[in-house]
Amino acid sequence: MMKSTAKVVLEENGGIKxxxxxxxxxxYVPKTTKHRLVNPGKIPLELIEVQVGEYVEEDDIVRFNDVYGRC
Incomplete structure (x- = not known):
């Protein structure tokens, strides 16, 4: 569920979509796909993220470029 509009940037087939x-x-963001979520508007973005699979913990996340200073 989401309020507002989100821009989802995915690295697909060597390009950016x-x-x-x-x-x-x-x-749906496939496993191992590099992705970024952006709020392109002025209204605060609210969303629900659902993870699926056998392992859905946060410690398997690899951050390539994080403007928020998370590891």
Whole structure:
């Protein structure tokens, strides 16, 4: 579930694809796909992230470029 609009940037097939996801829409990010979530607007972005699979802990996340200073 989401309020506002999100821009989802995915690295696909050696290139970059951008998708705009609106309220009541969803997007699937395949395992190991580099991705970034952006709020392109002024309204605060609220979303629910659902992880699926056998292992869904946070310690397997690799951050390549993090403007928020997380490890």
């Amino acid at each position: 951008e998708y705009f996801v609106h309220e009541n829409e969803s997007i």
